[in-house]
Amino acid sequence: MTTTVFVDGRVFGLEARGGVSRVNYEWLKALSGRIHFHLFHGFYQDMYDWSVIRLDRNDGVRRSSTIRGLGRLSLVMERPWMERCWRASHRAGCSIFHATYYRIPRSLHEARLLVCDYDCIHERYPDMFRDTKEVVKRKRHAFNHADTVITISESSKQDLIEFYGLQEDKIRVAHLGVSSFFRLPEEKIEKGNPPYLLYVGSRATYKNFAIVERFFRETMTDMDLIVVGGPSLEECRWPGGGRRLWVRADDERLRSLYWGACALIYPSMYEGFGLPPLEALACGCPVVASDIPVLREVLGEHAEYFSCTDVDDLEAAVNRALGWTEKRRLEGHNYAKTYTWERSASVLQDCYRQLS
Structure with missing residues (x-):
């Protein structure tokens, strides 16, 4: 008998593409046809191709500019709608509620609850966020009611225990x-001319972008820095002659940037997992990563590590990455390709099986 799962797609209203919305999209895609999914899409804004995923139900409305402007009010409007859809799905035989972003129904009606968690950044750095108390309260409530919590790294698992x-x-x-x-x-493919280092991701404080800028200001390197993601940045010149360039990139352009980069710099002080370094390795791009437990867990020996507060250590790591041979790049590629969405989703499927 095929399992039926109600998925509260709250994440698809939070992000248009990438981040935790991408995680859940890839999981649903990998399990399409093997699990009966009732997706509550709500007021969603994602740009994914849902035609490739088999959904038994999909309740949602793409956000218009009017709805987007409602902000928090749209969440208030969405809650009773989600509750009605959940009750209907449960009456139709749905026995598992999958919470993608800590929102759970007022009554589970004796169903089982699976809650997804992605990191403990609010808990680790509470002063960086205005909504820390609200987020922690919501997460604690969800975890207390959950039968299973699924997270994305052993490091994140230890954070949940702590x-x-x-x-x-x-x-x-x-x-x-x-x-x-x-x-x-x-x-x-020839490397970029002029040569460049690549930074991918947001520039929130814990992402530690500041040390990358210090590196370019203090080391007199003549390479460019290409920044992908986050708010736009004005072009500027570094003391060594290189430029800082900001670009908006879809997957196709991002892949080309990985191919042409001398290395990816990933300086985060904290991550739940860290996907861009694996994508870079898969494209044959050397990786320079901060020496934190989760990146050691994910990247193993296939990165050049540095202390995330030490510019001299970063410079040494960049120099080591510039010396990667074709053999080293191929080893990184082969390692990255062991991380598949099918393998990832198989853990989720096993959770569903145990909860059924």
Whole structure:
């Protein structure tokens, strides 16, 4: 008998593409046809191709500019709608509620609850966020009612035990996957002219972008820095002659940037997983990463590590990355391709099976 799961797609109203919305989209896509999904899409804004996923139900309305402007009011409007859809699905035989972003129904009606968690950044750095108390309260409420909590790294699992006192056997770890789209180029590609280092992601404080800028100001490197993601940045010149360039990139352009980069710099002080370094490795791009437990867990020996507060250490790591041989790049590629969404989703499927 095929399991039926109600998925509260709150994440698809939070992000148009990427981040935790991408995680859940890839999981649903990998399990399409094997699980009966009732997706509550709500007021969504995502840009994913849902035609490739088999959904038994999909309740939602794409946000218009009017609805987007309602902000928090749209969440208030969405809650009773979600509750009605959940009751209808439960009456139709749905026995598992999958919470993608800590929102759970007022009554589970004796169904089982699976809650997804992605990191404990609010808990680790509470002063960086205005909504820390609200987020922690919502997460604690969801975890207290959950039968299973699924997270994306062993490091995140240890954070859940530390901050919430969860029992180890209540938590399952599903490492993320790398899309087959990120691959080695079919033909040899010359590095960028002028050569550049690449930064991918937001520039929130914990992402530690500041040390990258210090590196370019203090080391007199003549390379460019290309920044992908986050708010736009004005072009500027570094003391060594290189430029800081900000670009908006879809997956196709991002892959080309990985192919042409001398290295990716990933300087985060904290991550739940860290997907861009794996994507870079899959494309044959050397990786320079901060020496934190989760990146050691995910990247293993396939990165050049540095202390995330030490510019001299970063410079040494960049110099080591610039010396990567074709053999080293191929080893990184082969390692990254062991992370598949199918393997990741199999953990979720096993959770569903145990909860059925």
